Amino acid sequence: xxxxxxxxxxxxxxxxxxxxxxxxALAAGRLGFDVVVLEREADSPAGRVCAHxxxxxxDDAAALAALAAVADVVTYEFENVPAAAVASLVGMGxxxxxxxxxxxxxxxxxxxxxxxxxxxAPTVAFAAADSxxxxxxxxxxxxxxxxxxxxxxxxxxxxxxxxxxxADAARVFAELGSVPVIVEAPADFVRELSVIAAxxxxxxxxxxxLAENHHEHGILRRSLAPARAxxxxxxxxxxxxxxxxxxxxxxxxxxxxxxxxxxxxLLVNEIAPRVHNTGHWTQDGCEVDQxxxxxxAVAGWPLGPTRAIAQVEMLNLLGDEADTWSKLAAEPETRxxxxxxxxxxxGRKMGHVNKVxxx
Amino acid sequence: xxxxxxxxxxxxxxxxxxxxxxxxALAAGRLGFDVVVLEREADSPAGRVCAHxxxxxxDDAAALAALAAVADVVTYEFENVPAAAVASLVGMGxxxxxxxxxxxxxxxxxxxxxxxxxxxAPTVAFAAADSxxxxxxxxxxxxxxxxxxxxxxxxxxxxxxxxxxxADAARVFAELGSVPVIVEAPADFVRELSVIAAxxxxxxxxxxxLAENHHEHGILRRSLAPARAxxxxxxxxxxxxxxxxxxxxxxxxxxxxxxxxxxxxLLVNEIAPRVHNTGHWTQDGCEVDQxxxxxxAVAGWPLGPTRAIAQVEMLNLLGDEADTWSKLAAEPETRxxxxxxxxxxxGRKMGHVNKVxxx
Numbered sequence: 001x002x003x004x005x006x007x008x009x010x011x012x013x014x015x016x017x018x019x020x021x022x023x024x025a026l027a028a029g030r031l032g033f034d035v036v037v038l039e040r041e042a043d044s045p046a047g048r049v050c051a052h053x054x055x056x057x058x059d060d061a062a063a064l065a066a067l068a069a070v071a072d073v074v075t076y077e078f079e080n081v082p083a084a085a086v087a088s089l090v091g092m093g094x095x096x097x098x099x100x101x102x103x104x105x106x107x108x109x110x111x112x113x114x115x116x117x118x119x120x121a122p123t124v125a126f127a128a129a130d131s132x133x134x135x136x137x138x139x140x141x142x143x144x145x146x147x148x149x150x151x152x153x154x155x156x157x158x159x160x161x162x163x164x165x166x167a168d169a170a171r172v173f174a175e176l177g178s179v180p181v182i183v184e185a186p187a188d189f190v191r192e193l194s195v196i197a198a199x200x201x202x203x204x205x206x207x208x209x210l211a212e213n214h215h216e217h218g219i220l221r222r223s224l225a226p227a228r229a230x231x232x233x234x235x236x237x238x239x240x241x242x243x244x245x246x247x248x249x250x251x252x253x254x255x256x257x258x259x260x261x262x263x264x265x266l267l268v269n270e271i272a273p274r275v276h277n278t279g280h281w282t283q284d285g286c287e288v289d290q291x292x293x294x295x296x297a298v299a300g301w302p303l304g305p306t307r308a309i310a311q312v313e314m315l316n317l318l319g320d321e322a323d324t325w326s327k328l329a330a331e332p333e334t335r336x337x338x339x340x341x342x343x344x345x346x347g348r349k350m351g352h353v354n355k356v357x358x359x
Numbered sequence: 360x361x362x363x364x365x366x367x368x369x370x371x372x373x374x375x376x377x378x379x380x381x382x383x384a385l386a387a388g389r390l391g392f393d394v395v396v397l398e399r400e401a402d403s404p405a406g407r408v409c410a411h412x413x414x415x416x417x418d419d420a421a422a423l424a425a426l427a428a429v430a431d432v433v434t435y436e437f438e439n440v441p442a443a444a445v446a447s448l449v450g451m452g453x454x455x456x457x458x459x460x461x462x463x464x465x466x467x468x469x470x471x472x473x474x475x476x477x478x479x480a481p482t483v484a485f486a487a488a489d490s491x492x493x494x495x496x497x498x499x500x501x502x503x504x505x506x507x508x509x510x511x512x513x514x515x516x517x518x519x520x521x522x523x524x525x526a527d528a529a530r531v532f533a534e535l536g537s538v539p540v541i542v543e544a545p546a547d548f549v550r551e552l553s554v555i556a557a558x559x560x561x562x563x564x565x566x567x568x569l570a571e572n573h574h575e576h577g578i579l580r581r582s583l584a585p586a587r588a589x590x591x592x593x594x595x596x597x598x599x600x601x602x603x604x605x606x607x608x609x610x611x612x613x614x615x616x617x618x619x620x621x622x623x624x625l626l627v628n629e630i631a632p633r634v635h636n637t638g639h640w641t642q643d644g645c646e647v648d649q650x651x652x653x654x655x656a657v658a659g660w661p662l663g664p665t666r667a668i669a670q671v672e673m674l675n676l677l678g679d680e681a682d683t684w685s686k687l688a689a690e691p692e693t694r695x696x697x698x699x700x701x702x703x704x705x706g707r708k709m710g711h712v713n714k715v716x717x718x
Contacts, residue, residue, distance in 0.1 A: 008684055008697045008710075026388050029381070029408040032684075032697025032710060049388040051407040284646075287694065287715065302689040310668075325367055325391075330661040335646065338367045338391025351367075351391060356646065 002072035002095055004201055004300030008032030011051070012295065013071030013094075015058060015085065017044030019339035019349060020077035020275050023283075025050040027291035033299070038067050045340045046077070058085045068092040075252060075298045079106040079273050080153060097251040097298040102273040105248065108151050109182045112271060119247035121240045121268045124259075125185040132170035138183040139169040147184045148172050158218070187267055189259035193227055196279035197241035198293045199250045201300040206293065207238050208286065208306045211278045211314075213257075219347060223314040225281040226359075236266050244271060253294035255279060277316070277349075284335045284354040285312035313355040322350035333357060361431035361454055363560055363659030367391030370410070371654065372430030372453075374417060374444065376403030378698035378708060379436035379634050382642075384409040386650035392658070397426050404699045405436070417444045427451040434611060434657045438465040438632050439512060456560075456610040456657040461632040464607065467510050468541045471630060478606035480599045480627045483618075484544040491529035497542040498528040507531050510539045517577070546626055548618035552586055555638035556600035557652045557662055558609045565652065565662040566597050567645065570637045570673075572616075578706060582673040584640040585718075595625050603630060612653035614638060636708075640671035643694045643713040672714040681709035692716060 002010065012028050014021045017039025025035040025046050035050035040057055047053035052070065056063030059082050067074065073095045076086075083103055086096050105115045110128040117123060127138035128151065139146050144166050150159040163172050163183070173181060192215065196208040209226030210233070229237075241256055248254075255276025257269040279290035288296070288304025296303055317324075322344060328334050338351035361369065371387050373380045376398025384394040384405050394409035399416055406412035411429065415422030418441050426433065432454045435445075442462055445455050464474045469487040476482060486497035487510065498505050507528065508519040520531045522542070532540060551574065555567040568585030569592070588596075600615055607613075614635025616628040638649035647655070647663025655662055676683075681703060687693050697710035 005685060008681070009699060009701065022388070025408075026385050029385050029699070030696055032699045034407050034699065048393050048410040049384075049408055287643075287691075296688070301685070304688075305691045322367070326364060326660070329655070329663075332646075332664045337389055340368060340388070340391045340393065342368065 004095075006033070006072055006299040006301075009034065010072040010299070011036055011070050012299065013038065013067050013074035014046060014050075014077055015074065015081045016077035017041065017046040017053065018077055019045050019341070021046030022049055022339055023291045023337070024075070024077060024275065024294060027289065028295045031292065031295060031299075033295065036067060036070055038063055043342070048340055058082050061088070064088050065092065068094045073097060073298050075294070076103075077274060079103060083107060098254070098273045099249065099251065102248045102250055102254075106271055106273045109149055109154070109270070110151050110180075113182070115247065116244070116268050116271070119243045121243050122265070123268050124187050127183050128180065129173065129183060130180040132173050132178075135169040135173035135181060135183065136166055139163050139166040142183050142185050145186060147186060148176060148181050149184065150176050151180045151182050160218075187259040187269070188261060189267070190262050191260040192269070193229075193237070193258040193260055193266070194223075194276065194278040195237045195241050195256045195258065196253060196276055196282065196290050197245060197256065198253045198290075198297050198303055198306075199245040200297050200303045201251055204303055205242060205245050206303040206306045207241050208279065208282055208290070209308050210234060210237055211281060213278050217347075219318065219349075220277045220316055221318075222316070223278045223281055223312075225285060225312050225314070226308045233260070233264065233266070240266060240268060244268075248273075252297045253279070253290050278314075280337070280352050281312035281314040281354055283337065284356050285310045308359060310356045311359050315353050315355070316349055317351040317353065319346040319348055319350065320344050325351070328353055331355075363454075365392070365431055365658040365660075368393065369431040369658070370395055370429050371657065372397065372426050372433035373405060373409075373436055374433065374440045375436035376400065376405040376412065377436055378404050378700070380405030381408055381698055382650045382696070383434070383436060383634065383653060386648065387654045390651065390654060390658075392654065395426065395429055397422055402701070407699055417441050420447070423447050424451065427453045432456060432657050434653065435462075436633055438462060442466060457613070457632045458608065458610065461607045461609055461613075465630055465632045468508055468513070468629070469510050469539075472541070472543075474606065475603070475627050475630070478602045480602050481624070482627050483546050486542050487539065488532065488542060489539040491532050491537075494528040494532035494540060494542065495525055498522050498525040501542050501544050504545060506543045506545060507535060507540050508543065509535050510541050519577075546618040546628070547620060548626070549621050550619040551628070552588075552596070552617040552619050552625070553582075553635065553637040554596045554600050554615045554617065555612060555635055555641065555649050556604060556615065557612045557649075557656050557665075558604040559656050559662045560610055560659040563662055564601060564604050565665045566600050567638065567641055567649070567665045568667050569593060569596055570640060572637050576706070578677065578708075579636045579675055580677075581675070582637045582640055582671075584644060584671050584673070585667045592619070592623065592625070599625060599627060603627075607632075611656045612638070612649050636675070637673075639696070639711050640673040640713055641665075642696065643715050644669045644671035667718060669715045670718050674712050674714070675708055676710040676712065678705040678707055678709065679703050684710070687712055690714075
């Protein structure tokens, strides 16, 4: 185990070489840290802004041993890294943050909602099913229409379908691959919000202002932050964040997606044990952004301030939308963040902008 | 020659792998560029946050050819890169910014002051000397006490001595190595200021607010920005910056050190054709900092806004002062920037902090 807090010059390992890894690496660089990335693909976005890249599958034993040999702590940029890889690192004495519990909870939608409810963080009603019959049963219990999702491996709206009638449940279960699923009641929400929060090694927590989020086809398009929110709503979100962070004995930044109901209650939609797309606004709206905050937390440093210093509209640049960089670069209120991805496939997150104005 | 403006994903070459190169590389990474660094030492601060490093002397022909082969444009982090290296890159068709004229002027204190005066940017009185006799003569002409400096290769107060009496000039000339020198009249200044300015490929210019600077033993300790300054003083600085940028047909960020005289006039002390230590405050005091601004300029992108959004006190962390990082990281108003240097020699710039408060 590394001595904490990590000295500047220490090596931080990141599992995953995408844009979140890239922005984590840039933040780590600003604080004087070195970064090593373990990533399947050569020439990755994060691999091009860090000291070392290990190109291998996440479950490659030799690669994990090489990572363990050089990294003082390890973190990850997304929650679908194999739990076995993290367990293997922990077995080699590596400090991995956020820890295995957060990963296990976030990798399985049923475990996640069960954990949330058990920790006083309300969600929609839900039921698990692992057979066509159980799926029909679950939808009947929850009530149609309901949302059926694979328990594992879903992101950006993938791996989920609406079930209009209980009788359709067996067919939808098959369409989703006949894998274990969760059936969720629809949330009658008026707004999608999220809260980015952090917890340090010492248990200190810090919560950013709420963001209001707008999705299209399951992909985040736009966040507005700080969101208009009465103090009671903000307090409710902070209470939820505190319970989740404590319940997971969490270290690092977490993204918590919320539904705001018409009666003012907040339900947790899902949690992501990592820096989060709805937190990108903090890069230009806060003194310490979510990326530096995450690095501070995993390095055992004190957390930084989370108050907003500007009003931000964050817009994702999907696919060839990033080709408008030249126009965007000329807008004085627009801060441009591009990820260095080589191929602009439709819907692929190529970058984002933060449009900034005074609070 | 690369097509300008440079597309994101293009490769920007940087001569020099120190902290300025590191912060340029981090800014380039944020905009989706790749960076290749040419630097004498392996394991350099910049080399650990970029895609490629070529470890070689700046005048290594094979290294320069390798750089020319991969870089779409080349810039540099300090003005003492050999002019021949830049000429060689230009000869291979590489677009180097800022260009050879800026480098030639900045590398020779006599050429520099001659250029400044010729372009309407006032300086102290000065005279060149390249023999002991000429040195005595020059001091007699300028008047003692005077400052004798080597024409080339000085930085951070190195390569300069006071001459108290004209009779001492020959001895001081010998102490400075019997190389060509410049003799300068003392500036009876009330304040040291600097202005960071930028010029794009299209000739557009942008000027940051003035910084007030405090040196110790020739090394910058502290900058306050925006400096208290009457509009007339700011206009005077902007006029000087515009003349210098136009006179050099400049592309990139330039640092211009100024003396404020008791009668309100500004003299130019020296210019640095690169990002500048007195511009580090822009990282946390402006929307687009000097590093991104420099990358924008050399890439042929539009310049970004330069207005201040916060009041900043920048403090350099010299030698083991950087060991206080843990205390500094806990201060909510303090933004920490560390350079990843391995050895904290006395006086070595290891990092800096920007202490930020509202305007």
